[in-house]
Amino acid sequence: xxxxxxxxxxxxxxxxxxxxxxxxxxxxxxxxxxxxxxxxxxxxxxxxxxxxxxxxxxxxxxxxxxxxxxxxxxxxxxxxxxxxxxxxxxxxxxxxxxxxxxxxxxxxxxxxxxxxxxxxxxxxxxxxxxxxxxxxxxxxxxxxxxxxxxxxxxxxxxxxxxxxxxxxxxxxxxxxxxxxxxxxxxxxxxxxxxxxxxxxxxxxxxxxxxxxxxxxxxxxxxxxxxxxxxxxxxxxxxxxxxxxxxxxxxxxxxxxxxxxxxxxxxxxxxxxxxxxxxxxxxxxxxxxxxx
Numbered sequence: 001x002x003x004x005x006x007x008x009x010x011x012x013x014x015x016x017x018x019x020x021x022x023x024x025x026x027x028x029x030x031x032x033x034x035x036x037x038x039x040x041x042x043x044x045x046x047x048x049x050x051x052x053x054x055x056x057x058x059x060x061x062x063x064x065x066x067x068x069x070x071x072x073x074x075x076x077x078x079x080x081x082x083x084x085x086x087x088x089x090x091x092x093x094x095x096x097x098x099x100x101x102x103x104x105x106x107x108x109x110x111x112x113x114x115x116x117x118x119x120x121x122x123x124x125x126x127x128x129x130x131x132x133x134x135x136x137x138x139x140x141x142x143x144x145x146x147x148x149x150x151x152x153x154x155x156x157x158x159x160x161x162x163x164x165x166x167x168x169x170x171x172x173x174x175x176x177x178x179x180x181x182x183x184x185x186x187x188x189x190x191x192x193x194x195x196x197x198x199x200x201x202x203x204x205x206x207x208x209x210x211x212x213x214x215x216x217x218x219x220x221x222x223x224x225x226x227x228x229x230x231x232x233x234x235x236x237x238x239x240x241x242x243x244x245x246x247x248x249x250x251x252x253x254x255x256x257x258x259x260x261x262x263x264x265x266x267x268x269x270x271x272x273x274x275x276x277x278x279x280x281x282x283x284x285x286x287x288x289x290x291x
Contacts (some may be wrong), residue, residue, distance in 0.1 A: 001117055003088040004155070005030035008077040009097040010038030010063060011048055015203070016110060016196035018188055019044075019097040020051055021242040022233040026093055026101050027053060029110050036081040038063045047201045059084050071207045078161035081151075089155045090117060090278025091125075096165070098189035099151075099238045105183035112181040113152065123159065123176040123289055124168065125152035131187045135256035136239060136247045140190070141258075150178055150287050151185060164207070167286035175288045195251045197224035232258050 005026050014021045018113040027033060027144065036059045037045050061080055078094070085092055090105050092238055093099070101109070109125075116122045130139065131145040150167050153159050162169040192200065196205060201224060204212045241249060 001091070001111060001114055002032075002089045003030050003091045003093055004085045004091045005033040005095060006035070006078075006081040007033075007066035007095050008036040008038065008061075008074075008081050008087060009044060009048070010077075011040045011042055011056070011203075012044040013042040013098060014040070014196075015088065015200040016098040016192045017250065018100065018243065018246055019242070020047060021100050022095050022097055023048070023051060023056070024053075024276065025103070025141065025242050026095050026106075027055060027226070028103075029106050030055060030093055032089060033057065034059055034084045036061045036077050036084075038077060057084070065206075067207070069208070073207055075163060078165045082159075082161070082228045083157060085155060091152050092155050093152050094168075095185075095287035097103045098187060100188065100236070100243055102240045103242075104238075109152075109181060109183050111232050112179070112183070116179050119179070121177055122179045123135075123154050123156070124150040124169060124178040126178040126180045126182075126285070126287060126289065127151045127183055127185045129185050129187055130235070130236070131190065133190045133232055134229060134256050136191055136243075136250065137187075137235055138232040138254070138256045138258070139235050140230065141233045146284070146286075148180070148285075148287075150176055152181075163284065169291060175286065178287045179290055184245070188243070192224075194223035194226070198222060226248065226254060226256075228255065228257065232256050234258060234288050238252075 007023060009017060009019045016080050023033065023035065033056045035048050035056060037048055039062050061077060063073050063077065067076065082092060112125055116125065127145055128149050129149060132138040133140045153176065155169055158171050170176055198221060202214065202216045206216060209217065214234060
């Protein structure tokens, strides 16, 4: 079994993406790794080069910033990295620049890839998600956070990154048939210094909206104000080891309080059902889960 990892990134330093941690968190289960590094306004290229692992192949790209509908450029950059993977690899492990895998989950991930290698129905493997918000001590607990997504796919170039690169589809619009792995992706996109988060929001939202809409949504403040009413829960587990230096260096204050979250009665019922039965009513699934 041969496994290739792939990712994409631009302006990692400017927007404080933990891309080095993301890549190195899954390198132990990868035989090869393609990183599409977009032309940046900072030293992202050297940041990735300095990882210094011979498995890593850097693909230098230029983003098409005219694609301002639905985050399409993110899918295009994902596909560039995926298409650069040679055909002799079996599984392709996708990790975004603000995601990490815990080292304790790597044995189960490798075992899952081996288990389903010859399962011809399985086009991909599904992960559970933890979405951290505001600080490394809290995870989002509302319905706006997706709880699962596909991060390992077959090396079949008929599979394409979908919409804003959250997931994948086969031959355009067919959902992938997937198996669920007992493993988590730790998503850190909403854990940044408020100044870096504001810069990210001002730029990132331009991948979806006009300049006028972005200004109305994000404003021109220098720092981002995390929403104190966002439903959150305290995280009591451990973080990936590769993230610990970044966590120790956290230099901002987040005054999260799970008791102050505003939840509608529908959200409260939905959360209760999910915790007690595993069922999330009305959940959007970007995949077809095999039984």
